[in-house]
Amino acid sequence: MLFVPLPFVVAVLLVVLLVQMIRRSDGTDRNPFFLALVSVYALQSVVIGVRWGYDVLEVLPVQAVLAVIIATLAWLSFEGLRSELPPAQRPWLLLHLLPTLAVIGLVAFWPAPVSLAIILVFAGYGIALSRLAFAGPDALGSSRLDGVISAYRALQVTAFAISSSALTDIVISWDFAASGGSHSARIVAIGNVLALLVLGSAATVAGTSRPEERDESVAEEGASPVLPSAEDTEIAAALDRLMQARELYRDVDLNLNRLARKMGLPARQVSIAVNRVKAMSVSHYVNDYRVREACRLLADTDRAVTGIMFDAGFQTKSNFNREFLRVTGMSPKAWRANALATNKSGATIIRLAG
Template sequence: MISIPLPFVVSLFLITILVQMIRRAEGQLRESRFFLLLIGAYALQSVLIGIRWGYDTRAIMPAQAVLATVIPPLAWLSFRSLAAEGNGPSWLLISAQFLPACLVTLLLIVWPDPVGPVITLVFLGYGAALVWMARLGPDSLVASRLDGAVRSYRSLQVTAFAILGSAVTDVVISYDFASTGGRYSASIIAAVNMISLLVLGAAASVTSANTASDPSETADEPAEVALIATEEDSRIAANVDSLMRSRELYRDVDLNLAKIARRLHLPARQVSNAINRIHGMSVSQYVNNFRVMAACLLLESTDDPVTRIVFDAGFQTKSNFNREFLRVTGQSPTAWRQMHRQPPSNVARLERKAAS
């Protein structure tokens, strides 16, 4: 019987995710390009791991080392593209992220000894950069669809700690070589890399699905965060509220924080801070409150199926719709419809609650 290393199976799974992402992206491949490259790098790395440890092919190690220094920068660029209000990272910034791979390639040629520590430092540095990016919460991913901003943020956190975990694993392996001659290293590397690649692949896929962009958006510096609401915050929050009610902007399934900020000609961070301080919630929760209110009206006044109401109200997935509906109303959509189909509507009360 032919033995197929498990990393090859992981690679096949990641390639399947990659194909699904490409089909799902359709005409928006540019917006998802970094996530697509990231998944491709994960799949290739899994193949290299299978060749190295499944068939004890040491000749593959240099390619594995170089690719290892490409993955963290790609992960950072992927989430950086969601945290930028403009057209994403510049080509100069993108090019700079491949300097670690160039350095490792040069070291492999002239002085291989420090390659291991350099790779560990790359993972530590980019892992810390991703943690720093996540410090501002879901609203930091201004180009992510609001319907999936929380999931994108969770994926950012998972990616950050997985990359940091890879750096810690490298330290553990170094200790194993120093103390036991590397007795357990093969098992540690195979297990950790397979788990990490699977988790990271799933995280990148989820986040890519929530990518939405507008090429006319312009970048601004983030505003300083104050402890209390200001008159300016009240004015901005009132303008956002007016925009939601008069234009029903919340019905756009591709709506993101950057689009809202562009309508107001303000930096996204300033809009986010105003909503946070005035309403005590994230922008995604604020917008989803309007969506839930619209869904309540549709549930009461029409016989439309819930699956249609999900999209009419501005949600992209039924799972997120159900979760947000329960958060706002304390009931499932079906229970709400049964309770409020005939009696007078409770929507006005819920609207006041959503805006408070």
């Protein structure tokens, strides 16, 4: 019977994710690092399968180089969600080639410290990703507000996985020193499954939206709530007027950076004002407007729910249903039926706004 290592199965699943991402990107993806990340993870899974499934030691140098590339691409992918600059215009981009070039040099001329170099690279990028995650969802200013919570959860998982990889490499080194690597195959297999989880999250960021129920981003300014200043209140009021007058929430590609530009203010200042005055993240703030508009259309028209979803500014059905449930406590179809049955749709919308 032909033996098919688990990493080969993981590689096939990653290729499926990659194909889905390419189809959904429509050639307009402004953050190609996510596509590159999934591609390299698929290749790494094949290399790991060859190494541990068939005991081919010759692929070890390739595995080491790909590991460093993965850590680098993970950072570049999520760091790119902070700014709308295209990759070619991002400062210090070429500096991120140095870890890979350094490991290639070590593999070729001085293999002894390769493992230590990989551990240091993963630890460094893990810390950087963790700091970005600590800033909260609103730090991902160029991510669509329709799916920014998914992006943030993916960032948290990736930060944990990259940081854990450094720890895993240390454990494997100890295992080789103590028992000749008798447990390393199992450790690598578990780590590869974790990689699939990370890539599933990355695929969510790049194309599929799978929002979470709650957003804990208000903790950005610390655990204790901070009272809004007069400036915060003024910014929040100006944002309310802008949202109502220009109906910006209808833009499915709306993000924090774009919103801040329309106000002529730094994105962080807008985020802090919304956090303090509204006691919610910018993504929840905008989605509240979208849900109110959806409620109005559900009550006043007989249009299909899907059409209303797009008109209100949502791009995915899963996010629409999740946010609608968060705001109203029921599904869109149930809300429409309730509004029609009670014949008090106007009063219902007023309650939502309050």
